Amino acid sequence: MTLPMKTLLLLLVCCCNPASCCPVLCKCYISPRNTQVVCNNVPLTHFPEDIPSNTSSLTIQYTNLSAISEQQLSATPLLQELHLFNNNLSSLPADLFRGVPRLFSVALSDNQLDLLPANVFGHAPLRNLILKNNLISRVDADWFTGHSNITWLDLSGNRLTTLPTALFQKLHHLENLDLSHNHLEKIVAGALDPLISLERLTLEGNKLSTLDPSTFSRNLKLTHLFLLENRLETLPPTLFHGLPNLLHLSLDDNRLRHITPGLLDQLQSIEDDGLDLTVNPWVCDKKVEYLWRWLQKNPKKAFLADDIKCSSPDSLKERSVMSLTGSELGL
Ligand SMILES: *[C@@H]1O[C@H](CO)[C@@H](O)[C@H](O)[C@H]1NC(C)=O
Numbered sequence: 382m383t384l385p386m387k388t389l390l391l392l393l394v395c396c397c398n399p400a401s402c403c404p405v406l407c408k409c410y411i412s413p414r415n416t417q418v419v420c421n422n423v424p425l426t427h428f429p430e431d432i433p434s435n436t437s438s439l440t441i442q443y444t445n446l447s448a449i450s451e452q453q454l455s456a457t458p459l460l461q462e463l464h465l466f467n468n469n470l471s472s473l474p475a476d477l478f479r480g481v482p483r484l485f486s487v488a489l490s491d492n493q494l495d496l497l498p499a500n501v502f503g504h505a506p507l508r509n510l511i512l513k514n515n516l517i518s519r520v521d522a523d524w525f526t527g528h529s530n531i532t533w534l535d536l537s538g539n540r541l542t543t544l545p546t547a548l549f550q551k552l553h554h555l556e557n558l559d560l561s562h563n564h565l566e567k568i569v570a571g572a573l574d575p576l577i578s579l580e581r582l583t584l585e586g587n588k589l590s591t592l593d594p595s596t597f598s599r600n601l602k603l604t605h606l607f608l609l610e611n612r613l614e615t616l617p618p619t620l621f622h623g624l625p626n627l628l629h630l631s632l633d634d635n636r637l638r639h640i641t642p643g644l645l646d647q648l649q650s651i652e653d654d655g656l657d658l659t660v661n662p663w664v665c666d667k668k669v670e671y672l673w674r675w676l677q678k679n680p681k682k683a684f685l686a687d688d689i690k691c692s693s694p695d696s697l698k699e700r701s702v703m704s705l706t707g708s709e710l711g712l
């Protein structure tokens with residue numbers, strides 16, 4: 382081998398300019414405005430070396446990465462977005478984000494995370510925090526030091542049995558909260574009160590059976606509320622009063638037999654197809670009158686209105702509530 386060739390080989394293998402090299406199993410997209418590194422579905426078990434020092438977005442997904450350290454991340458101090466989907470992370474060190482002062486978006490979906498240390502998210506100016514599909518059973522208020530500017534928090538697909546009420550005290554800027562597919566059985570009155578900026582709340586796929594009348598009374602900015610796939614049987618009549626911006630409300634796939642008169646009175650802002658009441662065991666006796674009249678008056682607001690069907694009495698089983706006549710209801 383000639384000397385120049387040897388030098389070239391050496392250069393390729395070991396020493397590249399830290400701003401321009403790319404980890405062996407990854408792809409790097411370099412433009413004057415940002416540097417993006419993507420390691421997708423490759424046999425990594427350790428954090429890759431040689432990540433360009435000015436990387437602003439790092440994605441490591443579908444690998445067996447099982448640990449990450451503060452030191453590794455601080456080699457890319459300009460990092461703004463960190464996506465670590467579908468890896469094998471079971472914990473995070475408390476100082477992980479200390480060396481990345483611009484980091485605003487962190488996604489850790491589909492890992493094995495459970496308990497996280499105090500202040501783990503306190504070091505970076507986070508706006509988006511995605512912790513979907515992990516094993517988290519407890520969320521501590523001290524994940525953040527003081528108030529947080531976080532606007533989007535996704536804790537869906539975890540093992541929460543209670544709401545992280547102490548953490549909510551620090552999240553006045555939160556706009557989008559996803560708690561779907563956990564094991565929540567109730568929402569303590571007042572729990573959601575600190576979330577004054579909340580616009581989207583997803584509680585789908587929990588075990589909620591009742592809700593306190595004041596549950597959403599401080600969440601005046603709510604536009605989308607997802608309560609589907611729970612065990613709701615009755616709802617207090619004023620539950621949705623005072624939500625002037627509500628566009629979408631899903632109550633499908635619950636155990637609702639009747640709508641308490643008054644419940645739908647203040648849903649003026651609901652958009653067309655915005656209210657989902659399907660897949661509930663509606664009882665079509667005299668007490669269905671309130672729902673029946675509401676549907677007649679607002680036929681476009683209900684999603685698949687013809688699919689809001691009676692489950693009893695037998696004589697009306699499978700009939701759409703809207704199609705009933707006054708005499709069938711004994712009115
Ligand atoms: C990062 O470094 C590379 C290589 O030196 C350069 O081409 C790119 O413009 C830099 N990007 C930023 C955002 O500074």
Ligand SMILES: *[C@@H]1O[C@H](CO)[C@@H](O)[C@H](O)[C@H]1NC(C)=O
Nearest residue numbers: 421422423424425443444445
């Ligand atoms: C991760 O490890 C498992 C088990 O050792 C293996 O089957 C799988 O192919 C690895 N994944 C990747 C992306 O290398």
Ligand SMILES: *[C@@H]1O[C@H](CO)[C@@H](O)[C@H](O)[C@H]1NC(C)=O
Nearest residue numbers: 426445446447469470471472
């Ligand atoms: C996942 O991480 C655990 C340790 O947390 C380790 O024992 C296991 O071997 C890792 N699995 C793979 C496939 O790398």
Ligand SMILES: *[C@@H]1O[C@H](CO)[C@@H](O)[C@H](O)[C@H]1NC(C)=O
Nearest residue numbers: 503505506507527528529530
């Ligand atoms: C929240 O944002 C404000 C204004 O951008 C900033 O001054 C403050 O330091 C931020 N707080 C945190 C905890 O990131």
